[in-house]
Amino acid sequence: xxxxxxxxxxxxxxxxxxxxxxxxxxxxxxxxxxxxxxxxxxxxxxxxxxxxxxxxxxxxxxxxxxxxxxxxxxxxxxxxxxxxxxxxxxxxxxxxxxxxxxxxxxxxxxxxxxxxxxxxxxxx
Amino acid sequence: xxxxxxxxxxxxxxxxxxxxxxxxxxxxxxxxxxxxxxxxxxxxxxxxxxxxxxxxxxxxxxxxxxxxxxxxxxxxxxxxxxxxxxxxxxxxxxxxxxxxxxxxxxxxxxxxxxxxxxxxxxxxxxxxxxxxxxxxxxxxx
Numbered sequence: 001x002x003x004x005x006x007x008x009x010x011x012x013x014x015x016x017x018x019x020x021x022x023x024x025x026x027x028x029x030x031x032x033x034x035x036x037x038x039x040x041x042x043x044x045x046x047x048x049x050x051x052x053x054x055x056x057x058x059x060x061x062x063x064x065x066x067x068x069x070x071x072x073x074x075x076x077x078x079x080x081x082x083x084x085x086x087x088x089x090x091x092x093x094x095x096x097x098x099x100x101x102x103x104x105x106x107x108x109x110x111x112x113x114x115x116x117x118x119x120x121x122x123x124x
Numbered sequence: 125x126x127x128x129x130x131x132x133x134x135x136x137x138x139x140x141x142x143x144x145x146x147x148x149x150x151x152x153x154x155x156x157x158x159x160x161x162x163x164x165x166x167x168x169x170x171x172x173x174x175x176x177x178x179x180x181x182x183x184x185x186x187x188x189x190x191x192x193x194x195x196x197x198x199x200x201x202x203x204x205x206x207x208x209x210x211x212x213x214x215x216x217x218x219x220x221x222x223x224x225x226x227x228x229x230x231x232x233x234x235x236x237x238x239x240x241x242x243x244x245x246x247x248x249x250x251x252x253x254x255x256x257x258x259x260x261x262x263x264x265x
Contacts (some may be wrong), residue, residue, distance in 0.1 A: 001211065004165050005177025007204030007248060008258065009147065012197040027142040035141070037255060045257045049143030050178035052257040060197050067190065071199040071243065074146035074182075083142070115199070119142070 008045070008052040009073065013113050016057035020044040022112050023053060025090055027075055027083075048075065065114040072108075072116045080105040080121035087119075146180040147201065151241045152191050154183035160240040164218050165203055165211070165247075176203060192242030196223075200236075200244040204259075208233045208249035215247070231258055 013019045020036050023046065028035055036046040042057030053073075077083045084098040084107055095116060098107035104122040111117055151157035158174055158181070161167050167176050174181045205211040212226055215237055223244060224236040232251040239245045250259050 001166070001205065001207040001214075003168050003176070004203040004205045004211065004247070006147070006179040006181075006201060007177070007250070008202040009144070010200040010202060010246075012195075012200065037257065039255060039258070045255060047257045048141055049145055051144050053144065054202070054258075058197055061195050065198055066194050067188070067198075069188075070150045070186070070193055070241075072148040073144060074148060075142035076145045077142045118148070120145075 006051050008054045010054040010056050011113070011115065012056050012058040012061045014058070014061060014063050015112070016042050016044060016055045018112050019055045020046070023055070026087055026092060026109075026111075026117075029086060063113070068110070068114045068116050072118055074118045074120055076120050076122065078121065080107065080119055083119055083121075144179065146182055148182040148184055149239075149241070149243065150186035150188075151183050152186050153240070154185055157240040158183045164215055164220055164237070164239075164245075166214065186241075196238070196242060196244040200246055202246045202248050204248050204250060206249065208235070208247060211247045211249075230254070 011019060024036055027048065028046065036044045036055075039045050039054070044055045046053050080098055087109060093110040094107060095110050096106070096108040098105055098119070104120060107119045109117050109119065149157060161174060161181060162169060165176070167174050167181070169175075208226060212235060220237040222235065222237050224234070226233055226235040230251065231248070231254045233249045234246055236244055236246045
């Protein structure tokens with residue numbers, strides 16, 4: 001058996017369209033529809049690098065994540081300041097605004113379901 | 125010749141899509157949580173980084189009270205494998221807790237277990253005709 005790959009991360013949500021639209025606008029700008037495909041009427045899939053984000057409409061999760069820090073999605077970008085400016089233009093909610101730390105630029109924002117999403121630009 | 129509709133301008137610097145390169149998992153015992161992923165899934169480790177197909181798993185100490193995930197269906201990690209029976213045998217040998225035993229679905233064969241902290245982890249052997257974004261990708265070189 002070869003080593004497993006993390007093929008996708010599934011986000012369970014009570015409002016899949018809202019979550020898909022947010023990830024498309026926030027992290028795949030300029031890419032038609034965010035590159036999401038409709039897998040089923042309540043499930044959408046978009047690829048971000050070597051893995052995919054599956055957004056799945058479910059009835060067994062509440063509107064807001066009760067434990068948002070338990071799992072954090074880390075998105076790496078080429079130009080974090082440009083991405084942060086773009087995210088500001090969308091009116092996103094920052095948990096921690098973009099800041100310089102050892103290793104690069106880091107910022108944490110909150111998606112519409114309350115999940116934490118980190119934006120990272122590592123130094124070369 | 126008729127001009128096409130204007131193409132929306134992409135803000136400078138974000139022409140490329142963001143890459144989901146890491147997942148951070150909070151745990152009551154990060155070392156044990158990482159050990160669970162190594163043993164349960166046979167993930168590769170180099171320079172103390174645990175990776176699965178180009179995505180790194182990071183573990184941090186959870187300081188809040190609830191030991192186990194309250195809503196495990198909220199975020200689910202789907203590990204794609206090329207031999208689901210071998211993956212299942214490894215999990216059985218580890219006495220993993222099964223939420224859903226292996227089941228053939230339209231997307232492939234899928235089973236769900238709980239990780240050390242009660243998160244849902246799925247093993248998936250994708251069906252050949254499932255959408256490309258749900259297919260197994262080879263480990264990046």
